[in-house]
Amino acid sequence: MKSIGRIMLIMLAVTTCTTALAHKKEMKSNISKEATQKVINNLKDGLSPEQTALMERGVMQTAGLWFEENGTEQEFISFCNDNFIKDAAEKEMVFLKISQYMESLGGHFNKISLELMENLHLDNGPLHPVDAMFGSYSAGAHMSDDFYANKIAFIITLNFPYFSLNEKNELGKSWSRLEWAYARLGDYFTSRVPANLKQATSAAETRSDIYISEYNIMMGYLRDKKDNRFFPEDMVLLSHWNLRDEIKSNYNAGKIGIEKQMMIYEVMKHIIAQDIPQEVINSKDYTWDPYANQLYSLDGEKTEATPEPDTRYQMLLENFKSKQAIDPYEPDMNTYIKRSFEGSMEMPQEDVEKLFTEFISAPQIKEVGKIIEERLGRKLQPYDIWYDGFKARSSIDASTLDAMTQKLYPNAPAMEAHLPVLLTKLGWSEERADYLASKIKVNPARGSGHAWGAGMKGEYAHLRTRIPETGMNYKGYNIAVHEFGHNVEQTISLYDVDYFLLQGVPNTGFTEALAFIFQAKDLYLLDMKDNDPMKVHMKTLDEIWGLYEIMGVSLVDVNVWKWMYANPDATAAELKDAVISIAKDIWNKYYAPVFGVEDSPILAIYSHMIASPLYLSNYAYGSIIDFQVSQYIEDKVFNEEVDRIWKLGRLTPKAWMIEAVGEEMSVDPMLKACDKAVKALK
DSSP, X not given: OGGGHHHHHHHHHHHHHHHHTOOOOOOOOOOOHHHHHHHHHHHOTTOOHHHHHHHHHHHHHHHHHOOGGGOOHHHHHHHHHHHOOOOHHHHHHHHHHHHHHHHHHHHHHHHHHHHHTHHHHBOOSSOOHHHHHHHTOOTTTTHHHHHHHTTHHHHHHHHSOOOOHHHHXXXXXXXXXXXXXXXXXTTSOSOOOOHHHHHHHHHHHHHHHHHHHTOEEEGGGBOOTTOOOOSOTTOEEETTHHHHHHHHTTTTSHHXXXXXXXXXXXXXXXXHHTOSBGGGBTOOSOEEETTTTEEEOTTSOEEOOOBOOSHHHHHHHHHHHHHHTTGGXXXXXXXXXXXXXXXXXXXXXXXXXXXXXHHHTSHHHHHHHHHHHHHHTSOOOGGGGGOOTTSGGGGSOHHHHHHHHHHHOSSHHHHHHHHHHHHHHTTOOHHHXXXXXXXXXXXXXXXXXXXXXXXXXXSOEEEEEOOOTTXXXXXXXXXXXXXXXXXXXXXXXXHSOSSGGGOSOSSHHHHHHHHHHHHTTHHHHTTOOOOOTTHHHHHHHHHHHHHHHHHHHHHHHHHHHHHHHHOTTOOHHHHHHHHHHHHHHHHHHHTHHHHSOOOOOGGGOOTHHHHSTTOTHHHHHHHHHHHHHHHHHTTSOHHHHHHHHHTSOSOOHXXXXXXXXXXXXXXXXXXXXXXXXXXXXX
8 A cells, every 4th residue: 555655654653642642640520529519509599399400410510520620619619609590591592602602613623624634535636644644633622621621611511411311311202492402512511531532533533544545456457366357457446335336236247247246255355354465455566366365466477465464453453542542531431332322322332232133133134035045046155245136226237327427427516516406306396405405515535435514504515425537437426325315414404403502413323314215216316217016125125135234244343342342452463363253253143044154254344343433333223214214204205304304403313213203213114024025025
């Protein structure tokens, strides 16, 4: 990976230096129970029982976060007496002022990050180490420290205290929208994480993101032992996204399609095992036989290879260590696993894992596997976790689709100009379509692409997508439509939500849901109609199989993090062995019974594990939500329901689902639909 070697070294230095500053300073409250009780006694006069309970919560949380540097006990008592707001009208006024300030701060920090990372994310030419250094800088890292120092944080904790997830779910049943917004403000200050640790986390994440975003395989330089080449010379595929999508695209390509799929599977195994030659990563200097793992010069001479030195797992390890360093400063969420699930997802990790294992061990999965075998006319292979034959497009020649999308979208401006057309096809009026599209910018991505939302009104959501010089191919278009779904959610949940503190969605699974819904309409948006009476059942089977795959990958991700917490001093080599072992164990338990093949490591290939720690579960989570929401809106007006549902904002997942579709999240609707689909096909 020649183009990023120097950047990796620079970023390692940045990460190491920043982490070295992460000393474990003694940080604890200097406020006694007696002082806390004195404040409570001072403030309770004239308050109702409900107001008293809320005041007590605020005082105790403020006391727990007040350190010696913030003042003496007497200063704490005076601060609470002077700053507790009893009048409801004044409290709402202060809340609205804080909301405005938070939107400005968060929005501008978001804009700064967007601009500092532009060269890392967009195809703006070769990267320089200085790009990585600026990209890893977090302008807002010190905000929390500053707000504790100037006591803004304590104004918030005193008057808008934090509620746990269970409390939000129970008490939230009777909350008004304003009370929900108050509770979301209470989520801002629950711990005191030093800014240098936040910077270290940002540096580690940026470094791994750079590593992944330039992990390209030059497919035209792959060969077998007879020097057969199966891919175009100019085909460049990013791991893992494009490699996976190339497997998907070859289910109607006959024998040559199987050859391509088998070769990609071998490439993936070498990436996972880290015995892939460094010389073939993002390079056209050699040819490579992945079956024998043999490197050749361009003249065809065998050449000694240098295996990639466990860089993949070093990236994962550095992300772990930067997150682990924060644990002592998070009393209620004292592991990154908890922060990711109970915190960010607002679903306990144990509940998510139970939901996933319930689904992937369901007997319906074996039935779907049998159907796929019959359709393929052969035994399942591990790469068939990406079987794409249930989709309507699988019967359409890939070159036809490529030609259509390349003509429509030769560059980013062409796609941006076409966004209103896509929205009108989905039912929005021209005026509403123009309004939503006017909030979205399309940029050519360096990697596979992503969606980046605006942080405040007046700014743009960004659709980053890979567009080659020949125009956007179908794979890129399919991903771009997915990202466009994110952008529409990001726009509605910012501009249409009643309180800024409720902007967004409960967790990223809910934005993934709309992205999946959009992605499923990609052929419709190309005016390719499907009148097949079986299309509903085929769509169900496609979603069932896709969820089966991503849930297994998510379980690998979670269990790897559990292993790292149990083995915090592990080396990258030891972590590699553990990841492969975990991937094989989950495969053998939940996939081998369906595939008839044991010990495949394929579930460890996802790049998200390296560059987006513990994000993968959001895709599975999003798929479940996608299915329930899709079923609910099936006989309703699509655009009206999207507008209604995604302006609910950031309730808890449980509350959001009840408001959106009238029931909690469950895999039962998917499994029941699977039964119907299997029966219909038989």
